Amino acid sequence: MSDLWNDGDPIADTAAPDGPIETRWERHRFSAKLVNPANRRKLTVIVVGTGLAGGSAAATLAEAGYRVKSYCYQDSPRRAHSIAAQGGINAAKNYRNDGDSVYRLFYDTVKGGDFRARESNVYRLASVSANIIDQCVAQGVPFAREYGGLLDNRSFGGTQVSRTFYARGQTGQQLLLGAYQAMERQIGLGNIEMNARHEMLELIVVDGKARGIVVRDMVTGEITTEFADAVVLASGGYGNVFFLSTNAKGCNVTASWRAHRKGALFANPCYTQIHPTCIPESGTHQSKLTLMSESLRNDGRVWVPLSVGDKRAPGDIPEDERDYYLERIYPAFGNLVPRDIASRAAKNVCDEGRGVGPGGLGVYLDFADAIGRLGRKAVEAKYGNLFEMYQRITGEDPYEVPMRIYPAVHYTMGGLWVDYNLQSTIPGLFVIGEANFSDHGANRLGASALMQGLADGYFVLPNTINNYLAAGPFPDISENPAVAEARATVEERITKLLSIDGDRTVDSFHRELGHIMWEYCGMERTEEGLSKAIGLIRGLRDEFWQRVKVPGTGEQLNQNLEKAGRVADFFELAELKCIDALHRRESCGGHFRAESQTADGEALRHDDQFSYVAAWEYATDGGKPTLHKEQLEFEYVHPSTRSYK
Numbered sequence: 001m002s003d004l005w006n007d008g009d010p011i012a013d014t015a016a017p018d019g020p021i022e023t024r025w026e027r028h029r030f031s032a033k034l035v036n037p038a039n040r041r042k043l044t045v046i047v048v049g050t051g052l053a054g055g056s057a058a059a060t061l062a063e064a065g066y067r068v069k070s071y072c073y074q075d076s077p078r079r080a081h082s083i084a085a086q087g088g089i090n091a092a093k094n095y096r097n098d099g100d101s102v103y104r105l106f107y108d109t110v111k112g113g114d115f116r117a118r119e120s121n122v123y124r125l126a127s128v129s130a131n132i133i134d135q136c137v138a139q140g141v142p143f144a145r146e147y148g149g150l151l152d153n154r155s156f157g158g159t160q161v162s163r164t165f166y167a168r169g170q171t172g173q174q175l176l177l178g179a180y181q182a183m184e185r186q187i188g189l190g191n192i193e194m195n196a197r198h199e200m201l202e203l204i205v206v207d208g209k210a211r212g213i214v215v216r217d218m219v220t221g222e223i224t225t226e227f228a229d230a231v232v233l234a235s236g237g238y239g240n241v242f243f244l245s246t247n248a249k250g251c252n253v254t255a256s257w258r259a260h261r262k263g264a265l266f267a268n269p270c271y272t273q274i275h276p277t278c279i280p281e282s283g284t285h286q287s288k289l290t291l292m293s294e295s296l297r298n299d300g301r302v303w304v305p306l307s308v309g310d311k312r313a314p315g316d317i318p319e320d321e322r323d324y325y326l327e328r329i330y331p332a333f334g335n336l337v338p339r340d341i342a343s344r345a346a347k348n349v350c351d352e353g354r355g356v357g358p359g360g361l362g363v364y365l366d367f368a369d370a371i372g373r374l375g376r377k378a379v380e381a382k383y384g385n386l387f388e389m390y391q392r393i394t395g396e397d398p399y400e401v402p403m404r405i406y407p408a409v410h411y412t413m414g415g416l417w418v419d420y421n422l423q424s425t426i427p428g429l430f431v432i433g434e435a436n437f438s439d440h441g442a443n444r445l446g447a448s449a450l451m452q453g454l455a456d457g458y459f460v461l462p463n464t465i466n467n468y469l470a471a472g473p474f475p476d477i478s479e480n481p482a483v484a485e486a487r488a489t490v491e492e493r494i495t496k497l498l499s500i501d502g503d504r505t506v507d508s509f510h511r512e513l514g515h516i517m518w519e520y521c522g523m524e525r526t527e528e529g530l531s532k533a534i535g536l537i538r539g540l541r542d543e544f545w546q547r548v549k550v551p552g553t554g555e556q557l558n559q560n561l562e563k564a565g566r567v568a569d570f571f572e573l574a575e576l577k578c579i580d581a582l583h584r585r586e587s588c589g590g591h592f593r594a595e596s597q598t599a600d601g602e603a604l605r606h607d608d609q610f611s612y613v614a615a616w617e618y619a620t621d622g623g624k625p626t627l628h629k630e631q632l633e634f635e636y637v638h639p640s641t642r643s644y645k
């Protein structure tokens with residue numbers, strides 16, 4: 001109990017099977033109820049989101065015979081944020097014969113997540129990973145191939161094997177085209193009703209079950225209520241609560257947050273991934289940051305000058321006056337340490353005054369060795385589009401001078417809590433992809449988000465949702481008062497946002513909120529800073545509801561209105577994030593509490609106190625959120641100090 005939260009009952013049932021881990025998924029699937037093909041046609045599933053998770057789920061459910069209604073806020077499903085994914089997707093195929101296996105991927109993921117993930121789910125993820133590659137190849141996804149024609153692999157952080165499949169630096173785009181084509185086939189057959197440019201603004205819950213959503217047509221402003229037998233949220237992550245992040249500008253938390261307000265627990269909101277290789281911020285004019293894929297750390301070497309304040313051009317600094325600090329501190333993994341470790345190490349050298357570029361907030365990622373060893377052509381073939389992107393943004397040629405990089409917000413491991421069936425605490429509400437709290441614990445390994453999104457959408461959800469839908473079709477709800485109530489909530493909120501007519505833009509509030517979050521709930525967190533942040537967020541939120549200016553009306557395309565609704569939800573999420581970060585008085589993965597570190601500055605977990613998932617219940621009437629704990633059991637990968645040295 002605290003001033004900021006209440007303690008609730010522990011989570012008793014995760015629906016995760018027991019017994020030997022290798023057969024859990026098999027046995028679970030066998031014991032689940034099925035729906036016969038004739039009955040599937042009578043059942044409707046709403047899928048919010050058309051990224052890799054939502055796109056693959058919609059296509060697979062429709063292929064199975066369910067009626068699917070799909071929603072996204074972009075103008076086309078294939079513009080979902082997944083299209084931005086660059087570096088690759090993991091799978092335990094062991095094509096390189098370098099010692100990989102399902103068990104090793106499972107082990108790396110549990111360890112990489114700093115022992116804060118559920119073993120059963122992670123094992124399942126590792127075991128279906130190989131099927132994903134087969135599925136995508138069959139769809140025609142053009143993965144990179146070796147000279148002999150076999151699929152090529154490269155390495156990502158936190159592993160010592162090469163298991164990352166890729167399509168140059170555009171893996172997300174190619175995978176999404178595969179899922180999109182599968183969806184299009186079903187749209188053409190009339191099994192998926194596609195609603196682009198429609199934003200879900202509320203969840204409809206009837207008799208305790210998720211039964212539909214309230215959506216706004218973003219072009220005409222029309223508000224409608226949509227019904228189904230089950231609802232799937234695949235609405236992505238919420239890194240944009242920090243304003244500046246590598247996420248697409250549209251990424252937001254609204255779909256998840258609306259479900260949270262209706263009773264879905266929100267798990268581990270404080271786990272944010274800060275990616276070590278992003279183009280440094282160049283000024284206050286910026287509205288987003290750009291990722292330089294982690295794959296670049298396969299060949300790029302990270303360094304800073306050995307001496308504080310060395311302002312010489314990189315080419316003028318001799319080898320013996322450079323500090324290849326990742327190779328020095330972590331000789332076993334070198335430049336391929338996991339993201340949380342690489343990010344913090346970059347922050348430390350910059351804090352010491354050895355950072356490079358404007359403001360000293362940057363480190364070098366240098367390809368001189370790789371170009372010397374492999375030749376420029378080979379480097380271009382692997383990373384050409386990333387180099388070009390870097391050059392266009394910075395005006396510097398990375399073939400000639402090292403890239404400058406700095407950590408930036410990239411991914412959110414937290415999200416709506418789900419059980420082994422990917423079902424939230426609201427029956428009938430399933431959550432997949434980055435939107436759920438997922439399998440990555442406190443730190444996601446590179447190339448594992450695409451794997452998880454597609455595992456959820458192609459293989460897991462289609463097998464677990466049957467068990468729920470077998471009890472359907474559920475009764476008609478169109479006249480139920482809960483429907484009118486949900487719709488009224490949306491309409492009242494829009495009216496309120498438009499009527500304030502204040503003197504500050506939505507963006508100015510969002511930027512200030514992001515600044516608070518980065519300062520106090522970013523790469524390093526302290527009790528004092530987090531407590532301060534909560535006060536600042538509350539003050540700014542009150543000001544938002546007094547002074548925000550949303551021009552235009554609700555009956556037209558109005559991007560300010562869209563943003564205002566999303567920022568209003570970010571304010572509430574931001575507070576919960578800080579409360580979660582404050583309550584977790586340990587460091588683990590992406591959550592680094594300065595008070596909890598080892599003598600050499602590494603994250604110090606407290607397994608005796610914090611080996612649990614923190615799942616938060618929404619505080620109604622402005623009260624305190626309630627903390628429910630899912631205790632984590634480690635039967636296979638026993639918690640140890642995570643060392644990459």
Ligand SMILES: Cc1cc2nc3c(=O)[nH]c(=O)nc-3n(C[C@H](O)[C@H](O)[C@H](O)COP(=O)(O)OP(=O)(O)OC[C@H]3O[C@@H](n4cnc5c(N)ncnc54)[C@H](O)[C@@H]3O)c2cc1C
Nearest residue numbers: 049050051053073082086087088200236433434447449450
């Ligand atoms: C620059 C970048 C590079 C990356 N590279 C990699 C990589 O190489 N490998 C890897 O594994 N991971 C990578 N990631 C992470 C990965 O891309 C994402 O985690 C993943 O694509 C998320 O997929 P998703 O389907 O869960 O959500 P998204 O792709 O974000 O899709 C969300 C969908 O939900 C819809 N939506 C959201 N809210 C609403 C609403 N209220 N109403 C209607 N629709 C809504 C959106 O329209 C969209 O269709 C990268 C991330 C970034 C930012």
